[in-house]
Amino acid sequence: KLEWLAALRDSAESWVQREPAAQIALVGDWNIAPTDEDVWNMDVFRGSTHVTEPERAVFAAIEATFADVVRPFTPGPGVYTYWDYTQLRFPKREGMRIDFILASPALAHRVTNAEIVRDERKTGKDRIGSPSDHAPVFVDLNPSS
Numbered sequence: 001k002l003e004w005l006a007a008l009r010d011s012a013e014s015w016v017q018r019e020p021a022a023q024i025a026l027v028g029d030w031n032i033a034p035t036d037e038d039v040w041n042m043d044v045f046r047g048s049t050h051v052t053e054p055e056r057a058v059f060a061a062i063e064a065t066f067a068d069v070v071r072p073f074t075p076g077p078g079v080y081t082y083w084d085y086t087q088l089r090f091p092k093r094e095g096m097r098i099d100f101i102l103a104s105p106a107l108a109h110r111v112t113n114a115e116i117v118r119d120e121r122k123t124g125k126d127r128i129g130s131p132s133d134h135a136p137v138f139v140d141l142n143p144s145s
Contacts, residue, residue: 001031005058013065016104024104026066029082029134031098034059037077038097040089050098066102069139073114081116082134090121099137113140 008026015022032055036042045051080095089095103111114137121135 002054002058005055005062009058009062009065012062012104016065021106022104023107023110024066025107026062026102027100027137029099030059032056032059033096033098034063038080040078040080040094040096045096050096062102066104067108068100069103069108069111070101070114070116070137074116079116080118080135081137083121085133099134101137101139103139107141110141111139112142114138 012024012026015024031050033039033045033050034056036051039045039051042051049055076097078093080093080097081099082097083090083095087094097116099116101114117136117138121131121133123131
């Protein structure tokens with residue numbers, strides 16, 4: 001995981017260096033909670049994957065070039081994108097923020113709004129009829145620029 005993320009960081013940084021106006025979004029389930037605020041109870045996660053210093057360091061290195069464009073519109077604590085199916089984590093609001101949209105500088109300045117659609121986690125259905133354990137993350141972009 002760490003090697004793959006380091007390779008992604010190097011590749012993505014080179015894309016921006018070659019083309020500063022590039023409109024690039026790095027999106028998805030990163031399986032990293034970059035800050036303690038991104039988990040419902042750090043004591044439960046300490047020593048686990050998702051919150052290790054090496055994971056957080058490589059995520060921070062990517063954020064040196066690519067901005068988390070969702071956090072400014074969805075500040076925490078208590079704002080999550082994932083809830084484990086076990087132990088009723090969703091209704092207890094015991095989640096993690098591990099899904100991100102990281103944008104290149106040229107794309108980041110076009111973001112006008114962002115949201116984590118928690119309600120979709122309650123009602124949305126995947127192809128087999130079950131809700132996902134993740135909530136969708138969206139950004140709105142200014143069409144000009």
